[in-house]
Amino acid sequence: MKLDWKGLGHYFFFGLVVLFMTSVALKAEPKQGPDVTYFKLENGLDVVVIPDRRAPVVTHMVWYRVGAADELPGVSGIAHFLEHLMFKGTEKIAPGEFSKIIARHGGEDNAFTSQDVTAYFQRVAKDKLPMVMEMEADRMANLKLLEKDVLTERDVILEERRSRIENSPSSILSEQLGASLYKNHPYGIPVIGWMHEMAVLNRQNALDHYNKYYAPNNAILVVAGDVSSDEVRTLAEKYYGPIAKGPELEPRKRQLEPPSVAPRRITHKDERAGKLTLQRLYLVPSYKSAPKGDSEALELLMKIAAEGTTSRLYKKLVIEDKLASSTGGGYSASGMEYGNLYLYAMPQSGVSIDKIEAAIDDVLADIVANGVSELELARARNSYIADYIYGNDSQSGLARRYGFALATGWSIQDIESYPTRLKAVTPEDIQQVAGKYLDLKASVTGVLQPILKQTAEVKGTQ
Amino acid sequence: MKLDWKGLGHYFFFGLVVLFMTSVALKAEPKQGPDVTYFKLENGLDVVVIPDRRAPVVTHMVWYRVGAADELPGVSGIAHFLEHLMFKGTEKIAPGEFSKIIARHGGEDNAFTSQDVTAYFQRVAKDKLPMVMEMEADRMANLKLLEKDVLTERDVILEERRSRIENSPSSILSEQLGASLYKNHPYGIPVIGWMHEMAVLNRQNALDHYNKYYAPNNAILVVAGDVSSDEVRTLAEKYYGPIAKGPELEPRKRQLEPPSVAPRRITHKDERAGKLTLQRLYLVPSYKSAPKGDSEALELLMKIAAEGTTSRLYKKLVIEDKLASSTGGGYSASGMEYGNLYLYAMPQSGVSIDKIEAAIDDVLADIVANGVSELELARARNSYIADYIYGNDSQSGLARRYGFALATGWSIQDIESYPTRLKAVTPEDIQQVAGKYLDLKASVTGVLQPILKQTAEVKGTQ
Numbered sequence A, B: 001m002k003l004d005w006k007g008l009g010h011y012f013f014f015g016l017v018v019l020f021m022t023s024v025a026l027k028a029e030p031k032q033g034p035d036v037t038y039f040k041l042e043n044g045l046d047v048v049v050i051p052d053r054r055a056p057v058v059t060h061m062v063w064y065r066v067g068a069a070d071e072l073p074g075v076s077g078i079a080h081f082l083e084h085l086m087f088k089g090t091e092k093i094a095p096g097e098f099s100k101i102i103a104r105h106g107g108e109d110n111a112f113t114s115q116d117v118t119a120y121f122q123r124v125a126k127d128k129l130p131m132v133m134e135m136e137a138d139r140m141a142n143l144k145l146l147e148k149d150v151l152t153e154r155d156v157i158l159e160e161r162r163s164r165i166e167n168s169p170s171s172i173l174s175e176q177l178g179a180s181l182y183k184n185h186p187y188g189i190p191v192i193g194w195m196h197e198m199a200v201l202n203r204q205n206a207l208d209h210y211n212k213y214y215a216p217n218n219a220i221l222v223v224a225g226d227v228s229s230d231e232v233r234t235l236a237e238k239y240y241g242p243i244a245k246g247p248e249l250e251p252r253k254r255q256l257e258p259p260s261v262a263p264r265r266i267t268h269k270d271e272r273a274g275k276l277t278l279q280r281l282y283l284v285p286s287y288k289s290a291p292k293g294d295s296e297a298l299e300l301l302m303k304i305a306a307e308g309t310t311s312r313l314y315k316k317l318v319i320e321d322k323l324a325s326s327t328g329g330g331y332s333a334s335g336m337e338y339g340n341l342y343l344y345a346m347p348q349s350g351v352s353i354d355k356i357e358a359a360i361d362d363v364l365a366d367i368v369a370n371g372v373s374e375l376e377l378a379r380a381r382n383s384y385i386a387d388y389i390y391g392n393d394s395q396s397g398l399a400r401r402y403g404f405a406l407a408t409g410w411s412i413q414d415i416e417s418y419p420t421r422l423k424a425v426t427p428e429d430i431q432q433v434a435g436k437y438l439d440l441k442a443s444v445t446g447v448l449q450p451i452l453k454q455t456a457e458v459k460g461t462q
Helices: A015-019 A078-085 A097-104 A126-141 A147-166 A169-181 A203-213 A229-239 A294-305 A312-320 A353-370 A374-393 A395-407 A412-423 A427-437 B015-019 B078-085 B097-104 B126-141 B147-166 B169-181 B203-213 B229-239 B294-305 B312-320 B353-370 B374-393 B395-407 B412-423 B427-437
Strands: A037-040 A046-051 A057-064 A108-113 A118-125 A219-225 A264-270 A277-284 A324-332 A339-347 A443-450 B037-040 B046-051 B057-064 B108-113 B118-125 B219-225 B264-270 B277-284 B324-332 B339-347 B443-450
Touching: A037 A229, A046 A229, A046 A395, A057 A126, A057 A395, A078 A108, A078 A118, A078 A147, A078 A203, A097 A108, A097 A126, A118 A126, A118 A395, A126 A219, A126 A229, A147 A169, A147 A203, A169 A264, A169 A277, A169 A443, A219 A395, A277 A353, A294 A312, A294 A324, A294 A339, A294 A353, A294 A374, A294 A412, A294 A427, A312 A324, A312 A339, A312 A353, A324 A353, A339 A353, A353 A427, A374 A395, A374 A412, A374 A427, A395 A412, B037 B229, B046 B229, B046 B395, B057 B126, B057 B395, B078 B108, B078 B118, B078 B147, B078 B203, B097 B108, B097 B126, B118 B126, B118 B395, B126 B219, B126 B229, B147 B169, B147 B203, B169 B264, B169 B277, B169 B443, B219 B395, B277 B353, B294 B312, B294 B324, B294 B339, B294 B353, B294 B374, B294 B412, B294 B427, B312 B324, B312 B339, B312 B353, B324 B353, B339 B353, B353 B427, B353 B443, B374 B395, B374 B412, B374 B427, B395 B412
Parallel strands: A046 A219, A264 A443, B046 B219, B264 B443
Antiparallel strands: A037 A046, A057 A118, A057 A219, A108 A118, A264 B264, A277 A339, A277 A443, A324 A339, B037 B046, B057 B118, B057 B219, B108 B118, B277 B339, B277 B443, B324 B339
């Protein structure tokens, strides 16, 4: 059981962390999908119920329509910090007890923060649903923050940043790439925050964020599992219904990017880096922001070009030319305003970064010039369907799919029609988006370069 | 006379625009300097009087302690836009009449916006001082903005951006370098604003900025010229005295930069670029933010290393090795939180960017390893003194020196002791700051690369 906060696995959706997420979100299909119901409570709480009768288990999630990209300037990390602090208790639940109670009843819980959402999750036996709902509703309205608990937890997030970013050369580079990809939009600021700003976050910052954003009219309740829509409605009315509406919030509006005019490049040399690595990001629209059809085509483009061992990149660089020991890539598309295409390659020893980069550019240029085949497209589509079916098998995957999409402004219709829209993609569409978005001007390329550890005589002991 | 707004010469302090400013600010010396007086009105207006009896002329400036770096997210350019709109009149002065009135009385006027300040300037015959004071005080309190004037002027600033940035490949690159140098601090956003944000600035944005920041307690009046402190006090009491205090403002506080961990590089290819050019910026402290002694040493370091034709860079790259047709550089230090060291070089035709860059790095590495000579330091100091004396000769230069420094948080003592502090710099100090700040991790390098214009057959007519 996860009783230790450090072990709770709070997720950060940023840079390569978000990049390497499998894209489970937003992949449902009307005929194969679950029979989802939706309703809204008087106080504005959106409720989504996803039936899944395979086992007497339920997944309960609350999503807040707020993430790191909604933070005020200078308080980076507050969305994630508050996510931690939500485990500090209320009048009814003592600090640190929340997860222990869930665990004692055989369940598990978790929470995560991204640029666009903050979400809380529990999976429990179906008869424990009223209990977790009562607990989650309680901390939506009655969070109690003691100064000393805030300070202790701040040490925890600082340590978390140290271990996840400062101790990881590839995360350092990813963070720099993200900061460079965005010149104006807050996605350039890491979800966990900049260390120097995290170090001075305080109780009042957390309360300001909580009071503004944590309210039923800014939240989505998703319940998936062995429960009917009517049962959920009755419970939701009972536990969430009495919570007062929060302030009316302005529509979420982040500053947009200026046009992309010049390629950027970042080299991070690090004694701790394992292998020479090339990474590249292209700024592109997200599912939510893309012109009609573009995100569907980008999804399949990146499957064909870069995802996995059947991709063009892998076949050319790893298998045929033996230039790289691994390659990969994909389309990170869940952001409200922007997504990115990402690529990476690790050269075989003795192969230069320039050579690997030229080889990647050749593979991409070939797609832009000559398109992809019907066969490749069919294979990518099938791979997508396989992912999709796998996604449907996972109760928590389904809850995440619906919750994330709704919290970032999609409708249930958008979610459910996505697979159908994806099936309509043609080879011409793929060639067209390749030409449109694989634009180096909109890219940042990163090189992670291992360097020899300097000896104590030269540099002094550290 | 400057009756056309486009001809008014509103300055932008950004990227290479700020970089190439001669550093007139902050160079006074106690013994040689003018006999400056300072007082404060009841409503909080700071007043500085700088006697200059050489001609019956006065320079009248009002400085507001607000610049582009104080803008809210998403409304970039509003500080500069309001600067334009301040010429749109009041109940007493019709739109567009302000400068015409000054001109009719034989004077001239101007205004400019930087990341940290917004300032308004008039130079007139001494008997016109009451008139300009009345006019400037009037628009501090009574600006009248008509919707149609706001919209017309917005077209003006959009055109200004087009002509200054979009039509200038080197400005495009400078803007990108600035955006990359800063990962968190608002200095990364151009003073003039991002086009897409400027395009939707409106009357209310301007009024919000005006009502918050334009008030006597957020302003500094500087009068230089043929006038006594007592005369200025009497006039200031009469014209500025009646203006009510504005809201108490929080101390100015911008989000600071995370540590610099990896060098960045930006390549801008442009058909309109004249010559292949290398530019580099290093993020360093400013006059205001530097640890004691560091900015003084950086100032002289950059004079020795990069400024002008006697610099090490010029002598090595242009004269000795004939690799470059020109080189330059300096220390841009006027920002409240950060400054930068800048370098540029244009290679001789046939010389690669890599070769030029290696040659620059060698020149800098030599200073880090071996320091500079007493002779070089003496020459740099003398050059500084020459600049300083020249600065004292200019009435408007003096007004700018004091106004800018006070508006960004210096005291008169700080300004006047700067030359003395600069004289205390030793060769060891210079070697020390060279080692400390010429750190590629804190740098961004830009390449401006001319490309052949593509023919109409290949690319289509544009």
